Amino acid sequence: MKSIGFVVSFVLLNLASWAQMQTPHSIPLESIQSTSPETLNKFVPVLPQVKQHFWKLDPSTGYAVHSVGGGVFVISDNGWQSAWLVTDDGVIVFDAPASFGKSIPSEIAKVTNKPIKILVYSHIHKDHIGGSSVFKNVPGLKIVATEPVANFLKEQNDPDRLIPNVTFGAERTLTLGGKTVQLTRHFYHSNTGDLFIYVPSAKFMMAIDCVTPGYAPFQGFDITENFGEYLKVFDQLLAYDFDTFVGGHLTDIGSRQDVEITKEFTYDVYDTVKRIHNNLDQPSVVAQAANYSGPENEFLLFKVVLDRVAYDSVAELQPRWINRLAGVDVWLESHVRTAILYVRWDDKVGSDQTAKQERGSKTLAHP
Numbered sequence: 001m002k003s004i005g006f007v008v009s010f011v012l013l014n015l016a017s018w019a020q021m022q023t024p025h026s027i028p029l030e031s032i033q034s035t036s037p038e039t040l041n042k043f044v045p046v047l048p049q050v051k052q053h054f055w056k057l058d059p060s061t062g063y064a065v066h067s068v069g070g071g072v073f074v075i076s077d078n079g080w081q082s083a084w085l086v087t088d089d090g091v092i093v094f095d096a097p098a099s100f101g102k103s104i105p106s107e108i109a110k111v112t113n114k115p116i117k118i119l120v121y122s123h124i125h126k127d128h129i130g131g132s133s134v135f136k137n138v139p140g141l142k143i144v145a146t147e148p149v150a151n152f153l154k155e156q157n158d159p160d161r162l163i164p165n166v167t168f169g170a171e172r173t174l175t176l177g178g179k180t181v182q183l184t185r186h187f188y189h190s191n192t193g194d195l196f197i198y199v200p201s202a203k204f205m206m207a208i209d210c211v212t213p214g215y216a217p218f219q220g221f222d223i224t225e226n227f228g229e230y231l232k233v234f235d236q237l238l239a240y241d242f243d244t245f246v247g248g249h250l251t252d253i254g255s256r257q258d259v260e261i262t263k264e265f266t267y268d269v270y271d272t273v274k275r276i277h278n279n280l281d282q283p284s285v286v287a288q289a290a291n292y293s294g295p296e297n298e299f300l301l302f303k304v305v306l307d308r309v310a311y312d313s314v315a316e317l318q319p320r321w322i323n324r325l326a327g328v329d330v331w332l333e334s335h336v337r338t339a340i341l342y343v344r345w346d347d348k349v350g351s352d353q354t355a356k357q358e359r360g361s362k363t364l365a366h367p
Contacts, residue, residue, distance in 0.1 A: 043329050050214035050326045053252040054078060063100045065107050068244045068253065070202025071179065075100065075107060078251045080127065083206060084108055085199055087177025090117035093135075094197050094206055095248070098160065101131015105138075117176060120183065121145040121164060122208040123194045124152050128248060132162045142166045144174065146185050148192035188233040191225045198240055205242035207233070211262045212247050213254030216325040220338040221266065227342040231270065234263035265321060272317055273339040274347065277309045310336050
């Protein structure tokens with residue numbers, strides 16, 4: 001592993017070369033990673049313990065359907081996931097991904113002759129509900145979503161995402177055929193909110209884009225719009241009594257253990273970033289960089305500080321997690337940078353989950 005001294009020297013030498021550039025429109029590209037074959041081959045393959053749980057897909061359809069008990073069925077193409085609940089009076093569908101949503105009605109018909117009565121949207125993103133147009137001719141269908149989701153979809157006027165006709169605020173309980181589904185709104189991911197979809201009788205929990213069993217989260221902690229709320233989501237989930245967890249993506253469904261390990265990973269990133277950021281002698285780093293670039297380009301000097309925090313955090317975190325979760329090296333820098341934004345601009349100074357970690361207070365006067 002490269003030493004910190006080498007890294008600082010590398011950064012400063014690059015700053016010197018950038019300062020010497022004569023063309024005003026030249027853009028330094030050293031920090032943008034190429035997608036050449038050589039670069040791709042540097043990433044760790046999907047871990048064996050994750051690959052062994054890949055769903056076996058029907059080659060004729062490209063997806064598979066599993067019964068998880070209690071009348072709940074999960075459908076996945078090893079990229080996206082959704083589910084439905086069969087009751088005595090009809091079927092409740094949870095999301096309709098763009099990838100295989102058009103096939104959901106025919107797959108439901110293979111396991112029950114009950115009509116589809118309700119479609120629930122977990123959130124606004126089209127990869128999870130962009131296949132809903134297949135339901136447009138279902139008579140009397142109730143499309144359920146929160147009010148902000150419905151308002152957003154009305155504004156978008158996207159024919160692939162049907163407009164909800166039943167809306168609610170923070171909580172809603174659906175009852176059909178003697179079974180209930182509890183819907184609660186949270187704000188860990190999208191800017192209009194996200195649902196916990198809980199079927200008590202099946203001990204089934206569906207919460208999209210927060211936990212991907214076997215994997216580190218997708219880019220920037222699942223492109224969260226609110227990392228502070230994302231930090232809360234794990235305990236909120238674990239307060240429910242569930243055995244089966246569906247996170248909406250990739251190659252397997254999960255359990256409580258998957259929520260717990262993603263919580264551990266997330267807080268390790270957060271705590272590590274906060275410790276490194278708060279203990280870094282930022283004025284010294286800036287002064288050294290300014291010796292090469294001059295003091296005028298404050299954005300560049302500020303970037304040097306953030307890059308140093310990011311590099312040191314990734315260097316510490318990656319060895320701890322590279323063999324525990326798949327995809328750690330793919331997205332770890334993005335997770336670190338998401339945590340940096342929260343730690344520097346949103347977080348309470350000195351607050352953390354791990355009290356034993358020391359927190360520094362040296363910061364730049366610049367934002």
